[in-house]
Amino acid sequence: MSDNQDKEETLASFQMITGIEDVGEAFSHLEASNWDLVEALSRVMPHDDEPLANPIHTPEPPAPDPVAVASASSNPNSNGFRPFNFDELPGPSQGARMFPTSQLLAQLTSSINLDPSRQNNNQNLLTFNIHFNQQLYQIRMQPNATIEQLKRKIFDVTNVPQCRQALRGWPPSKASDAQIPETQLCTLDLAPESELILVDLTDDGFMDTEQDEVTQRLDKVFKIHIVEEGGPEARRLTLNFPGRTTIQELKTNVYYITSIPVRHQEWSGWPSGCDNDTNLAQSGIEQTHDFVIRNIADRTSNNSNLLANTEVVTLDSESSADEFEDATDFNNSEYIFSDSPPVQPLNRHLIPNNTNDETSGSTQFVDNYIQRFGEPHPDFYVGSLESALRLACHKPAKERKLLAIYLHHGESILTNVFCDHLMKDEAIIQTFRENFVLYGWDMTYESNKDMFLSSLTACINSNASLTARNIKLDKLPAIMLVGKSRLMGRQTCEVLSVIHGNIGLVDLQSRLIETTVMYEEQLQGEIREENERAARDQVKAEQDMAYEETLQADMAKEAAKRQKEAAQAAERKRIESERAEEDARRESIRLVASQALPMEPAEHEANISKIRVRKPTGDFLERRFFTRDTLQDLLNFVTASGFLIDEYKIISSWPRRDLTAINAGQTLETLKLYPQETVILEERF
Template sequence: MSENREQVLADFQACTGIEDVGEAIFHLEETNWDLLAAINRVMPQETQTLPSEMDVDVEMIEEIKREPSNSVKSSPDVTVISCVRSDCPLPFQLPVSVGADFIPLPSTSQPESSTRLLQFRIHFREEVIQLQLPDTGTVGDLKTLLTAQLGILACQQGLEGWKHYPSSDLTTLASLNLPKENILFLTVPDIMEDGELSAEDSSTAERLIQPYTLNVHDESQQKNYSLKFLGSKTVLEVKTDVYTLTDIPVRHQVWTGWPSQLKNDRTTLACSGIRHPVHEFTVKRAPFTAHPIKENKKFVVDLADSDNSSVEEFEDASETFTEDDIFVDVETKRMQPLIPNNVEDEVAGCIHFSDQFTNRYGECHPEFFPGSLDEAVKEACLRSAKDRRLLAVYLHHDGSVLTNVFCTQLLGFESVLQCLNNHFVVWGWDLTHESNKLKFLGSVTRTLGSVAAMTIRNIEVERLPALLIIMRMRSATEIFTIVHGNVGVSELLTSLIQAVDVFTEQQRMEIREEDERAARELVKREQDAAYQESLEADRAKEEAKRHQELMENREKERREIRRQEVELIKEAHRLEVKSQLPEEPQESAGAGITKIRFRLPKGECLTRRFQITAPLKVLLDFLVVQGYPPDEYKVISSWPRRDLTSLDSKLTLQELKLCPQETVILEER
């Protein structure tokens, strides 16, 4: 069920653009987690326009002054943006949504929209640009209209004077709670005196779609990263991605390599001034310095207007004082909330909490972790067993009568401070405002799960403030115990010591298990290394054997080819000799013939008649035709015994006295 709700929450934020998780959960719970009903509840139907229905083919933007009609209340300097077909003077097309400031006609098909039309007076140099935009639009839409009028790219525009500074260009105007009329100031870097952009800035539109390679060296871990981003990526998005690699939160990152004129993290890479296509950076973790605890204390009287009652709080008051001491070192001021209402950035809210807590209750308090809840959980729980610590989440509420005593007497008690500083990471949050409570519950749901969020939701205001003790046990991060505000110092200290004892015992077991696991992994790695070495040796032997067999096969093939070539040569020579060999004479030829009997090497006999006048070469050629060439076989006469192949082949058989008959023997050489 929790996984389905997380998916519904993600879909709801993607459809509505609401970045505040607490606000999104509030709307979904109001509609019983019906996604479609929640979207229709937040977004009026008139504003649910599909991207395909938006007119993006606009070539020129012209400013037209419209005279007020009788049916509409006149307003001075009303500007209407309309589209005219002409050549666009800008180097790129601008998607402009037209018609948001037209007079709506009566309609019976749709109910009356609750969308407000906001007016903006934007000061730039000696010029005042007046624009109108519905509150359903975004900051990016406002910058697009400014680009159409001034020709200044949106990434180079800096708008100052917001009531609530937008987190990005995708922030809707309605979420900023703006009045109907607004005055803003436009700042643009690197603008020439005549108002024209420099030659380098004119190519910014092209650099927005070009890839940048950022070589980042992490000095803390001595690692190098090569990251690729488009020019449209902002500096803050780059730092956030680096946080996922180095585990250094953005606020703790110390960079070297960004241009000195870069002041805004919302600047895109194309407009930041870094080199293209490759730029070198170094990053490291900022040193953490604890605030010293001051011994001298002063009396503070805070006058607060709470939702329930007005409270006068006296801090660190001495046990006895004279009448004159009442007017010494007494400072009267209106109590500021520890976290402002509707805070958007959780990290900024935590820093504000720590500063205001110090201003209100003095320096004698635990050191609050200056980061988000997720970062605090990582710092305390998601580390190795040896480096792991307990996490104490302090929940504050100005509407509780127990708050002042808990903050001054319990959290400021020396033994409590010593225990918290030695064994805990302390993180604080103010639940006074409902919006901040919803944001905190959203963070708890993401970090600790829905069960923990439900447990915190059920804590009554009368039992606040509370101290949540969170520890990691058996690969699970859970709430160990909750110390409510209606306890004394001894009970608080007992709860903390009990939590430390349980955590220490569990930590000792997990350290032993991690050491055993590390030893097993070391043995396994050594065995794997030995096995790999043996496997490599076997592979080398097998490779040498295969290579030897391959060489032998190649040698056999070469010999076979050579033998076939020799056979072909011999056969060709045999055929040639056969064609030149004279015919065998007939036996009836008389005394002019001789009969030669050949005894072959295998014991067989072969007989043929020759002319007695025929040269010895004819006899040898006959043997060649029969497959016994003279270079391989000797031809031995019986008497006298001699090798005929060594004699002159031109001598006749009669001269060699091989007539009228003779027997010769063939022997292999």
């Protein structure tokens, strides 16, 4: 039987004995008694008869704490998983009840196992929910058990050998220790109930070392399926993130899509040991993982009746208010992975204690300011003080604005009046919008105050930091007006005025306008200087432009000239190259024709023909051929002499005919070119 089932039985028995029908009230009594049924019954039963055999002396039960009552339905384990078969519980009781006496208590509990040792042993056990192959296996172990013993239990229920078991979901800081078989479970900082994912290692190169696997998973893409509950119908989102993405970055991206602020996001599905700084690779989730997200602001409104029916909790006058708010802030950091976060009282601070940096603090300031004081509200700049100062002051004089730094303090009695009355006035909001860059910061916590004062020193000067530090609590909230002017010896930003919170609406408006007018008057001289300098720069720029145009024109002419010369040189080179190629071709044809000529016969030999070739210049070429030689031999002779047949044609005088157009294989005898003949060499056109 699981621990949740034990609690359900104890809860049912408690309600049956006491007659308390309200589950939330019964749950709170059991939680206060650490689920010891006898102790819980003793807390609520009237002691009008003899005590039980083993009385338990407990103090008078305190009035129910609204936060405890509202969180009665939450899982003690804040790892992000809802307990199985455990529904949300309703609010507190609406009225008093008559409880049975201790005699009836003894009678009704006679059949119930009230052995405290057994209950303590069950509560000390660690519960592991092993996720494997789409199934859930629940294993309970003693805290002093080792990793090896846990893996044996896993083998018993999953049949996965120990050598092939890789477990994901250990707290990131203890991931290395969880790989050592002798490590005891109590040393791993585990919650009473933990979610682990079992991976059956194969022969594909996996190693049973989670740190190595985390390194491999950093650059992998995780597909996150998110179901957004709470609306008319569940909304489903699918997002892809690299393994280096932190949970805080994931929540911020979800805020951009769903408009659910990070502080209102309630997640289900994270393994135990995760926090906002844990990245997806370290968290132990699968590369494709399902989550459920809810907006706790909706639940807070649903629990308004619960807060109205609880008693007012008063603080000891000697208690530290900062201590109380620190505890509240701690609860806020805890419910980021809880399925049923407690209803938080309205915090007086707008930035949590020990915020990480100015940008995140500024974002939280604006969100909390709007949530607390509502609409309308001034337009606060979100970012660092340095960025706000750069936007307001580090610009040309005509574009420059004043930087208004609103210093908030939750402990001041002036805060509510100042924010609800003065800062909501439309004229004030419009004045800030037109003439100022408004930046806000919460000085309630000393850590945030010190960080901001250091930033004032770094961005402005030590006098600004000293001015902010010396503002007394009864003067807060306050507005510091910061400006920059090179006149009157000021080369950097200076605090021009401080407006304290003990001021009326009319006075605030007049102070803002007076400072604005004074600042604009100081800027007029600087604006004139800038205009004169701009005019001089314009003349110089026009002269430079004219010179540049002339220079560009000369350079263009020179470039065109060089380009023309380069083109002419390239053309000459091309012509020379073509001429050389042509000469080489002609010479090659001439050599081939010369080599093909037959031996010239002597004059005294028989059957010869003397051929004379008249060139276009009027002189003659002459050679003897055998009458058996062909017309091709005559053509080769002409070609070897430098007159290519594709450029010239040979014409016989009588009858007139183009010898280059007939069959070159015929003999001179057949063509009647013997014993002598004169032919004409004509150029082709």
